Amino acid sequence: MKLNSTPKQDGFYMPSELSEHKCTYLLWPERPDNWRGGAKPAQKAFREVVEKIAKHEPVVLGVNSSQYAHVLGMNMKNVSVVEISNNDSWIRDTGATMVVNDQGEMRAVDWEFNGYGGLVNGIYFPWDLDDAIAAKMAAIEKVDRYRTEGFVLEGGSVHSDGEGTLLVTEETLLDEGRNPGKSKEEIEKFLLDYCGAEKVLWIPYGIYKDEDTNGHVDNICQFVAPGKVVLAWEDNVDDPQHERSQVDYEYLVNQTDAKGRRLEITKIHVPNVVTITKEESEGVDVVEGTFPRNEGDRLPASYINYYNCNGAIILPVFNDPHDEEAVRTLQGLFPDRVIETVYAREILLGGGNIHCITQQVPKA
Amino acid sequence: MKLNSTPKQDGFYMPSELSEHKCTYLLWPERPDNWRGGAKPAQKAFREVVEKIAKHEPVVLGVNSSQYAHVLGMNMKNVSVVEISNNDSWIRDTGATMVVNDQGEMRAVDWEFNGYGGLVNGIYFPWDLDDAIAAKMAAIEKVDRYRTEGFVLEGGSVHSDGEGTLLVTEETLLDEGRNPGKSKEEIEKFLLDYCGAEKVLWIPYGIYKDEDTNGHVDNICQFVAPGKVVLAWEDNVDDPQHERSQVDYEYLVNQTDAKGRRLEITKIHVPNVVTITKEESEGVDVVEGTFPRNEGDRLPASYINYYNCNGAIILPVFNDPHDEEAVRTLQGLFPDRVIETVYAREILLGGGNIHCITQQVPKA
Numbered sequence: 001m002k003l004n005s006t007p008k009q010d011g012f013y014m015p016s017e018l019s020e021h022k023c024t025y026l027l028w029p030e031r032p033d034n035w036r037g038g039a040k041p042a043q044k045a046f047r048e049v050v051e052k053i054a055k056h057e058p059v060v061l062g063v064n065s066s067q068y069a070h071v072l073g074m075n076m077k078n079v080s081v082v083e084i085s086n087n088d089s090w091i092r093d094t095g096a097t098m099v100v101n102d103q104g105e106m107r108a109v110d111w112e113f114n115g116y117g118g119l120v121n122g123i124y125f126p127w128d129l130d131d132a133i134a135a136k137m138a139a140i141e142k143v144d145r146y147r148t149e150g151f152v153l154e155g156g157s158v159h160s161d162g163e164g165t166l167l168v169t170e171e172t173l174l175d176e177g178r179n180p181g182k183s184k185e186e187i188e189k190f191l192l193d194y195c196g197a198e199k200v201l202w203i204p205y206g207i208y209k210d211e212d213t214n215g216h217v218d219n220i221c222q223f224v225a226p227g228k229v230v231l232a233w234e235d236n237v238d239d240p241q242h243e244r245s246q247v248d249y250e251y252l253v254n255q256t257d258a259k260g261r262r263l264e265i266t267k268i269h270v271p272n273v274v275t276i277t278k279e280e281s282e283g284v285d286v287v288e289g290t291f292p293r294n295e296g297d298r299l300p301a302s303y304i305n306y307y308n309c310n311g312a313i314i315l316p317v318f319n320d321p322h323d324e325e326a327v328r329t330l331q332g333l334f335p336d337r338v339i340e341t342v343y344a345r346e347i348l349l350g351g352g353n354i355h356c357i358t359q360q361v362p363k364a
Numbered sequence: 365m366k367l368n369s370t371p372k373q374d375g376f377y378m379p380s381e382l383s384e385h386k387c388t389y390l391l392w393p394e395r396p397d398n399w400r401g402g403a404k405p406a407q408k409a410f411r412e413v414v415e416k417i418a419k420h421e422p423v424v425l426g427v428n429s430s431q432y433a434h435v436l437g438m439n440m441k442n443v444s445v446v447e448i449s450n451n452d453s454w455i456r457d458t459g460a461t462m463v464v465n466d467q468g469e470m471r472a473v474d475w476e477f478n479g480y481g482g483l484v485n486g487i488y489f490p491w492d493l494d495d496a497i498a499a500k501m502a503a504i505e506k507v508d509r510y511r512t513e514g515f516v517l518e519g520g521s522v523h524s525d526g527e528g529t530l531l532v533t534e535e536t537l538l539d540e541g542r543n544p545g546k547s548k549e550e551i552e553k554f555l556l557d558y559c560g561a562e563k564v565l566w567i568p569y570g571i572y573k574d575e576d577t578n579g580h581v582d583n584i585c586q587f588v589a590p591g592k593v594v595l596a597w598e599d600n601v602d603d604p605q606h607e608r609s610q611v612d613y614e615y616l617v618n619q620t621d622a623k624g625r626r627l628e629i630t631k632i633h634v635p636n637v638v639t640i641t642k643e644e645s646e647g648v649d650v651v652e653g654t655f656p657r658n659e660g661d662r663l664p665a666s667y668i669n670y671y672n673c674n675g676a677i678i679l680p681v682f683n684d685p686h687d688e689e690a691v692r693t694l695q696g697l698f699p700d701r702v703i704e705t706v707y708a709r710e711i712l713l714g715g716g717n718i719h720c721i722t723q724q725v726p727k728a
Contacts, residue, residue, distance in 0.1 A: 001439055001440075001441060001443075002439050023506075058506065060503070060506075065429075065449045065493065068496055068500075069492075069496065072496075072499055075365055075366050076365075077365060079365075080502075080503040080504070080506050081499070081500075081503050082446075082500060082503045082504055083447050083448060083449060083496075083500050084447060085429045085447060128433075129429065132432055132433065132436075132447075135436055135445070136432075136445075136446060136447050138444075139424075139444040139445050139446045140444070140446055140504050142387075142422065142424075142444050
């Protein structure tokens with residue numbers, strides 16, 4: 001059922017992605033005006049992500065009716081293939097944010113979704129199926145649901161440490177396509193009410209050229225523990241990413257979290273610049289109203305867009321000299337987790353990465 | 365995952381519908397070439413069934429994408445609205461038959477479905493979405509699945525007492541549109557293997573004019589306990605139903621079940637003849653290839669098509685003089701269950717009744 005209160009009023013909060021999961025949801029990519037080659041190369045990469053997560057926890061894979069028989073026929077172990085009609089496959093942004101309470105109950109937050117900016121700067125039209133995904137996820141998990149009528153948010157634009165602190169970027173949250181007319185204070189109140197949190201840390205910038213999402217936090221910064229974050233970094237002062245990361249670092253280093261802790265920041269260098277090739281660009285159907293993928297466009301490549309599942313980290317890699325350092329750094333931070341790498345160029349070509357295509361359901 | 369063994373090999377069996385349920389699945393009616401008035405009157409009746417079941421156990425309601433927002437907006441208590449694309453709404457026939465074992469595990473049987481007779485005498489085309497419903501139900505329940513490749517069956521054509529005995533009709537099971545080329549013995553073996561049972565009771569006939577289903581057992585006879593059945597009855601010897609019921613009675617009274625018990629048979633008189641009115645017929649879109657609903661056609665009205673949910677019986681009634689006797693008889697047989705009646709003419713107009721539109725998931 002749809003509830004008319006807020007998670008905070010009812011004692012529910014968004015747990016850390018690092019706490020134990022019941023399962024992970026993904027959606028199957030399909031739209032040929034975003035994924036080159038009829039989405040076939042992307043499907044191969046998504047399948048690798050699905051199967052690597054399924055080694056560690058159950059996966060629920062949502063599929064449009066048109067691809068259902070094909071995906072069901074893969075008969076993947078520990079994977080439930082359900083029907084969830086979608087406009088695109090970014091369930092981090094369109095799925096439910098599950099919240100829990102101290103009695104071990106779970107509920108869903110169903111954020112209003114408008115295609116990353118609605119008619120102002122959204123990246124596809126329509127987005128009606130995507131806006132219904134959170135409700136469908138709640139229904140499959142048989143939990144009650146909060147709907148944020150009049151408040152637009154993508155799940156990838158907020159992280160929670162599970163102890164009262166949220167991480168967001170100003171770039172996304174204050175974007176004119178999301179909640180025009182709402183002040184920063186009003187937006188902060190919505191966030192705190194629906195994530196059941198106490199404090200929002202407002203990082204200024206996301207990754208350079210992350211234009212689809214207007215700079216989602218989940219590509220630039222992520223909690224590795226309460227009070228500890230990893231931040232995407234660029235040493236080269238001539239690259240526009242350097243200044244962005246530098247400004248974010250200076251913001252974070254001067255903050256305390258909801259518990260009064262100063263943040264410990266680990267930098268993870270971004271890969272070398274990735275741009276769309278001619279062949280890749282030509283493989284995408286050109287459709288008016290969908291964000292174009294032009295030859296030479298720089299992609300927002302970052303290792304920070306990894307996913308934490310039970311006992312493992314699913315890490316995008318790029319056949320890049322920085323891959324090894326990213327693996328080493330994360331393995332150092334998580335000695336007990338397996339680092340599963342996936343060559344993720346095909347996911348990046350669609351505008352996001354592994355964190356963007358996953359959505360956890362916590363074990364309540 | 366899809367399994368390559370059979371339930372019987374693995375120690376799984378189909379429990380009685382009377383054993384405790386986890387939840388009940390239904391599908392939302394929509395196709396205007398079967399349901400008059402754009403399915404709106406039927407939707408009202410289905411909603412009443414949903415809400416009456418939801419008083420007693422959780423309901424999962426599968427809906428085509430086109431009706432999703434509408435149904436979600438009803439915000440019905442104890443009802444999860446999931447997306448399940450369907451050609452029509454007979455989940456008794458198209459849903460998974462759940463099987464359990466003595467260790468409390470559950471799996472799904474996904475019967476091959478061909479629209480009640482395929483290209484021989486099926487009642488609509490295509491039936492691809494309906495054939496995928498059982499897999500989707502298994503996925504939502506996160507259970508493994510047996511698929512009966514090359515064996516066609518609708519769930520409404522078999523009852524199980526949960527103690528080794530199945531009830532079917534020869535009319536449906538031996539129909540040339542289901543499994544042509546298979547002998548009665550081969551069909552019986554499939555049934556026993558996939559329902560994990562020992563003995564099949566082959567009732568000759570279903571209800572007169574039950575042409576959509578070719579005489580499904582769930583409209584003529586149902587277990588009320590192991591060794592005890594109710595049978596649809598007609599006193600009037602001039603009505604074709606009389607001889608059918610009489611032949612079935614004589615068959616049943618001479619049988620023993622898998623445990624060697626003779627059957628105790630309680631007769632429940634059918635309602636007076638129900639025929640389609642001119643207005644009702646004209647409300648249905650005429651579509652070539654879909655079973656027509658013509659003015660004056662006799663409908664297969666029967667009280668036996670009731671549904672057993674936790675603590676209740678959901679009973680179709682027809683504003684008929686026989687309604688009261690049906691309620692009284694069932695209340696006598698089930699003193700501890702609430703008899704919830706639903707005026708079910710609109711469901712009957714579509715070709716079935718309350719049992720046909722429900723599918724239980726047992727509590728494993």
